[in-house]
Structure formats: structure tokens, C-alpha cells
Amino acid sequence: METKDARRSPAYLLATWCVTRVVLLLLVLGVYVIPGPDVTTDVSVIYRNWYEVLRQGTFPLDDVTWQYPPAAALAILAPALLPFLSYPHAFFALAFLADLVVLALLLRSARRPGRSRRGAWVWVAGVPLLGPTVYARYDVMVTAVAVAALLAGARHPRVMGALAAFGALLKVWPALLLAGAVRRRAWVSAAVTGAGLAAAFALWMPGAFAFLTFQRERGTEVESLGALVFHVARHFGWSGQVLLNYGSIEFLGPYVPEVSAAALALTAGAFGWLLLWRLKARRFPPHTLTDAALTAVLLFTTTSRVISPQYLVWLIGLAAVCLTHRASRMTTPALLVLAASFLTLLEFPIGFVHVVSSDWYGITLLLLRNTLLTTATLLAAHHLWRTTTSPTTTPVQPLPTDRETRVSP
Structure with a gap:
């Protein structure tokens, strides 16, 4: 019976993927329409x-909504x-293909010893929870690169470094x-690849x-953690406005610069915590690489001045990679990410x-979503710290060196 269930499980997973992805395609193609603004614009x-500007061999320098690293081109x-x-x-077809690539990578990883199909299920179930936005942004393509990088990390560190650098030049966060x-x-590998690609883009296109300048001028976006202050303040006479600014809906007015500065300070504090963790960590079991990546991106996302809906695609992908490891402690943060996605x-x-x-109603939705993300962040950080730095009775695992003998999976 166990063998039969093991054979059937991939079939159920693939069937679920096919049904949910057909629904997503029908939504972005306009066959079915959900309430709210058209995400495909x-x-x-x-x-x-x-696209028309980039085809001429230059970046859209006159458009302040272009806020992406050069490889985004x-x-x-x-x-x-x-x-x-x-x-x-x-x-949309390419976004669909990127989605399929992630699934294939997760299923391939699940066949290794100590791995599980839980990660594939997280991806299959999590992506449709975000609705058509997933296929209407290029973040799913970046996530595919990030998933490939993490899954290559244990056995092919050079490949991981190169893919992480390429991903960072697509949308910064894969550097984490x-x-x-x-x-x-x-x-x-990351340093060499990043420097080489950055130089190539700088020479190829002005x-x-x-x-970087456009990003610096951004304010507090209405869906961010800090925005909750102004959502509530509007009911008590706050005189600011909600306007389209630098490509997103942001708060503008009194105290917005201070809240934005506080968000940047929180992000700096989060990176400081990551540095402290690296200095204190003594044990690096195989799942630490993926757990640390999810924790780092959660910290970056939660403290950001902007939490766009497509950011959740990153978290779903990283949570999926974490749960391919049976030993990962990120099950609860992953479930919280799925709930936050819905x-x-x-x-x-x-x-x-x-x-x-x-x-x-809008404030309640944001409060619940951002509370889930914050809780997932704190739990992920707690688990990462506890599993790698706390005293243990088992022998401490030394850091692998470049000369160590590779162990077959």
C-alpha cells in the first residue's frame, strides 16, 4: 500500500498543478475576471x-518606474x-514555463535521500493562492533562478554562486x-559572475x-508594514495623501519620511542580525542553506518600505525549497507564508x-497579512538561530572547505 501511495502521489500533485495553472492562464487571458484592478496592465x-525602449539598446531612463537591475532587461x-x-x-507563456521549471526542479530534488515532496506541494498550492498576479509579473522567472540556485548549492557551489549573482542582477533579492x-x-563564483555581468551591461547599454536613484526616492507603499500607521492615522485627521508615486500607490505627507527612514533602519538591523548569526553559527546541516535564505528574504520583505503582492512569489518558492528537506524546521513559517499569500x-x-x-476592511486585511509575515519572519529567525548556534550534545559539524571530498547524494 505504501508503494502504491508513493506512485500515486506525484499523479495527484501533477493533476493539481495542471488544474490550478489552467485557471491562472484563463484569468490572465481575460476569459475569467476577478474583482479589482486589472493586474495584466x-x-x-x-x-x-x-520592451520597445530596450530594443533600441538603452534602458528607459526617462521612466522613474524602471527600478530594476540591468538583467531585468x-x-x-x-x-x-x-x-x-x-x-x-x-x-504569460514564459511565466507559465518558469512555473513548470520550478515544479520540475522540486520534484527532481524530492528523489534524493532525506528529501520530500512537501516542497513541491507548497509550490503547487501556494502559487494559485496569489491569483493572476503571479503570471503578470516577471518575479516568477526570478524565483525559478533562485530555486535552481538553492537546489544546486549543496553539490555545485559554483553554480549556486553564479545563479545567485545572475538573480541579483534580475531583482536584487537573490543575493540573499x-x-x-x-x-x-x-x-x-557569485563575485566573479556579478562583476562580469554588471560590467557587460554597463558597456552594452547606458x-x-x-x-538605484529611482529606488532611493521611493516612499512608503500602502501595503507595507509601516503603511499601517498612516491607514489608521487617516481616521484621526492625518493630512497626507495616497498617490501613484514611482510606479506604486504610496503615502505622501507629514511623517512619511520618518516612517520610511524607520523601515530602512529595521532593514539595516535585520542585516545586522544576519551578520551576527553567521558569526555565531557553528553547525551547518544540509538544510541550513535553504533555511537561511528563506529567513533572510523574509527579513528583507517584512521590513521593506514596499511589500508588493508579487513579493510573496519569492517566499513561496523559498519555502518550497526548504520543505524539500525533511529535517527543515521551516514548516510553520512556510504555512504562514501560504496563509499570507491568500x-x-x-x-x-x-x-x-x-x-x-x-x-x-482594508486595514484588517493588511493587518492580518502583515502579522502573518512578521510572525513567519520571527519564527524562521528563531529556528535558524536555535538549530545552528545553541549548545548540543552531538559533535559540532565543521565548516566544509573547498578541499573536502564531495559526498554522493
């Missing part, structure tokens, strides 16, 4: 306009690989995948790093009008 309007230009489709349809890397080869769908796009108007 980012692709059909913004990405499409960037590759994702925006990628629909050219499918010239027989319109730009939006080609983009190296938080738990102890192999020198991973860091050297303005490759103009996005609440994210309820607040965007379905209830976004309530969020923008700061009514109590």
Missing part, C-alpha cells in the same frame, strides 16, 4: 513600453523568443541566497544602474479599493 502597457525582452504570439501572451553559504567557491489575493486585486481608501 503591467505586462500589456508598462512592460510592453519598456532580459526578462522584459524575453517575449521576443515567441514572435508568433502577442507580447502579453508571450509573456548566499546568507547561509559556507563554501568559498559559492562566494567567489544607464544600467540608474535604477490574504494578499484578498487585498490585491480583490480588495485593493478598500486598501487605498483605508477603510476598516
Whole structure:
């Protein structure tokens, strides 16, 4: 019976993936429509306009909504690989393909000793919880690169480093995948790959790093943790406004710079905690690499001035990789991420009008979602610290060196 169930499990998983992904495709193609703003306009309007500029060999320097590292140009230009489709349809097809690649990588990893299909189930169940936004942003492509990097990390540290660097040049956050890397080869590969690609983009297209200026000018986005202060303050006479600013809906007005500065200070504190953890950590079991990556990205996401809905795609992907390890302690944070993803769908796009108007329904959705993310962050950090730094009666596992003999999986 156990063998029969083991054979049937992948079939159920694949069937679930197929059904849910067909629904997502029908949503982004407009066959079915859910309430709220049209999430596909980012692709059909913004990405499409960037595509036309990038084809001329330059970045969209006159558009302050271009706030991405230079390799993001590759994702925006990628629909050219499918010239027989319109730009939006080609983009959705590539997002669908990236989703499939992640599933294939997770299933392949699940076949190794000490691994599990739990991670694949997290991905299959988590992605549709975010609704059509997943296929209407290029974040699912970045997540595929990040998942590939983490799954390669244990046996191929150079590959991991190269993929992490490439991912960082796509959307910055994959640089955090190296938080738990102890192999020198991973860091050297990341540095060489990152420097080489950055130099290539700087020479190939002008303005490759103009996005840094645009990012610096951003305020507090309405879905962020700090935004809750202003959502409530609007009911007590706060005189600020909610406006489209630098490509997102943000609060502008009194005390916004102070709250934004506080968010940056929290992010700096989070990175300080990560550095302290690395200095204190003494045990690095195989799942530490993935657990540290999820913890680092949770810290970065929760403390950010901006928590866009697509950010949850990153967390779902990293949580899925964590749970491919049977020994991972990230089960509860992963479940909290899934719950936060569903609440994210309820607040965007379905209830976004309530969020923008700061009514109590919108505030409640944000409070619940951000509380789940904060709890997941604190639990992940606690588990990571406890499993790698606390005293143990078992022998301390030394840090692997570049000369160590590889152990077959």
C-alpha cells in the first residue's frame, strides 16, 4: 500500500498543478475576471513600453518606474523568443514555463535521500493562492533562478554562486541566497559572475544602474508594514495623501519620511542580525542553506518600505525549497507564508479599493497579512538561530572547505 501511495502521489500533485495553472492562464487571458484592478496592465502597457525602449539598446531612463537591475532587461525582452504570439501572451507563456521549471526542479530534488515532496506541494498550492498576479509579473522567472540556485548549492557551489549573482542582477533579492553559504567557491563564483555581468551591461547599454536613484526616492507603499500607521492615522485627521508615486500607490505627507527612514533602519538591523548569526553559527546541516535564505528574504520583505503582492512569489518558492528537506524546521513559517499569500489575493486585486481608501476592511486585511509575515519572519529567525548556534550534545559539524571530498547524494 505504501508503494502504491508513493506512485500515486506525484499523479495527484501533477493533476493539481495542471488544474490550478489552467485557471491562472484563463484569468490572465481575460476569459475569467476577478474583482479589482486589472493586474495584466503591467505586462500589456508598462512592460510592453519598456520592451520597445530596450530594443533600441538603452534602458528607459526617462521612466522613474524602471527600478530594476540591468538583467531585468532580459526578462522584459524575453517575449521576443515567441514572435508568433502577442507580447502579453508571450509573456504569460514564459511565466507559465518558469512555473513548470520550478515544479520540475522540486520534484527532481524530492528523489534524493532525506528529501520530500512537501516542497513541491507548497509550490503547487501556494502559487494559485496569489491569483493572476503571479503570471503578470516577471518575479516568477526570478524565483525559478533562485530555486535552481538553492537546489544546486549543496553539490555545485559554483553554480549556486553564479545563479545567485545572475538573480541579483534580475531583482536584487537573490543575493540573499548566499546568507547561509559556507563554501568559498559559492562566494567567489557569485563575485566573479556579478562583476562580469554588471560590467557587460554597463558597456552594452547606458544607464544600467540608474535604477538605484529611482529606488532611493521611493516612499512608503500602502501595503507595507509601516503603511499601517498612516491607514489608521487617516481616521484621526492625518493630512497626507495616497498617490501613484514611482510606479506604486504610496503615502505622501507629514511623517512619511520618518516612517520610511524607520523601515530602512529595521532593514539595516535585520542585516545586522544576519551578520551576527553567521558569526555565531557553528553547525551547518544540509538544510541550513535553504533555511537561511528563506529567513533572510523574509527579513528583507517584512521590513521593506514596499511589500508588493508579487513579493510573496519569492517566499513561496523559498519555502518550497526548504520543505524539500525533511529535517527543515521551516514548516510553520512556510504555512504562514501560504496563509499570507491568500490574504494578499484578498487585498490585491480583490480588495485593493478598500486598501487605498483605508477603510476598516482594508486595514484588517493588511493587518492580518502583515502579522502573518512578521510572525513567519520571527519564527524562521528563531529556528535558524536555535538549530545552528545553541549548545548540543552531538559533535559540532565543521565548516566544509573547498578541499573536502564531495559526498554522493
